[in-house]
Amino acid sequence: MLKIGLTGNIGSGKTTVSKVFEILGVPVFSADTAAKSVMTNDAPLIAGIKETFGNEAYFEDGSLNRKYIAGKVFNDPAELAKLNALVHPATFRAFDSWVKAYADVPYVIKEAAILFESGSYKLCDYSLIVTAPFEIRMQRVTERDHITMDEAKSRDARQMSEEEKLKLADFSIKNDDSELVIPQVLALHQQFLALANTK
Ligand SMILES: CC(C)(COP(=O)(O)OP(=O)(O)OC[C@H]1O[C@@H](n2cnc3c(N)ncnc32)[C@H](O)[C@@H]1O)[C@@H](O)C(=O)NCCC(=O)NCCS
Ligand SMILES: Nc1ncnc2c1ncn2[C@@H]1O[C@H](COP(=O)(O)OP(=O)(O)OP(=O)(O)O)[C@@H](O)[C@H]1O
Numbered sequence: 206m207l208k209i210g211l212t213g214n215i216g217s218g219k220t221t222v223s224k225v226f227e228i229l230g231v232p233v234f235s236a237d238t239a240a241k242s243v244m245t246n247d248a249p250l251i252a253g254i255k256e257t258f259g260n261e262a263y264f265e266d267g268s269l270n271r272k273y274i275a276g277k278v279f280n281d282p283a284e285l286a287k288l289n290a291l292v293h294p295a296t297f298r299a300f301d302s303w304v305k306a307y308a309d310v311p312y313v314i315k316e317a318a319i320l321f322e323s324g325s326y327k328l329c330d331y332s333l334i335v336t337a338p339f340e341i342r343m344q345r346v347t348e349r350d351h352i353t354m355d356e357a358k359s360r361d362a363r364q365m366s367e368e369e370k371l372k373l374a375d376f377s378i379k380n381d382d383s384e385l386v387i388p389q390v391l392a393l394h395q396q397f398l399a400l401a402n403t404k
Pocket of ligand 2: 213214215216217218219220221222318345346349380381382386
């Protein structure tokens, strides 16, 4: 079974592309969703987050105060590094345990916004990046998340540039309105199946 890491800068369309792979029957692990899950279920991690960012990081019902944490970390690389150091080991473990159930499928996808930044692409067989121009990504994110342009830009600034990622990626998908996404996914699906056959 091959592990394909899927990434792309904020608003590029990773989740949208992941959904197409899922329709084709490919198991997809979302590191974003897994991170949120461990942040609300893993007691030592919750304690670490409260100790580092304060009790305001959680609401009284135990849910994550995402806006508060986002305000702390996306404007300060040192604070983001602290959050990453707390959350990423638990997220990596969640993937290791998830992937065990799929030993018999040709390939799985690990969708992660910071696949390259976190180094987790090294644990994948191949990497795939979804790209879209900065202006389009910012417009999509401000509309989807109801955040300001400055907030969207500060998140993007915390990520490696698309240009750098393209140098590291094995495959890419253009999601910029100039090309249809579904045919690109179908073509890659065939390539991944062929690669899985030769492994
Ligand atoms: C700060 C948090 C609570 C904000 O939650 P919120 O729901 O507002 O945003 P969400 O998680 O949907 O992220 C939106 C986008 O921000 C970017 N982003 C998220 N985390 C990071 C990060 N650690 N580094 C760089 N960009 C990031 C991604 O493009 C992501 O898709 C949340 O992003 C978080 O807990 N991040 C740390 C965990 C993590 O690294 N998650 C990403 C795993 S790939
Ligand atoms: N080709 C497209 N045309 C129009 N809207 C699109 C297209 N691709 C994605 N979108 C929309 O843009 C927004 C961002 O897409 P998506 O959530 O897939 O990006 P993402 O890379 O996962 O973002 P993030 O890093 O913020 O999680 C979503 O609202 C999605 O529906």
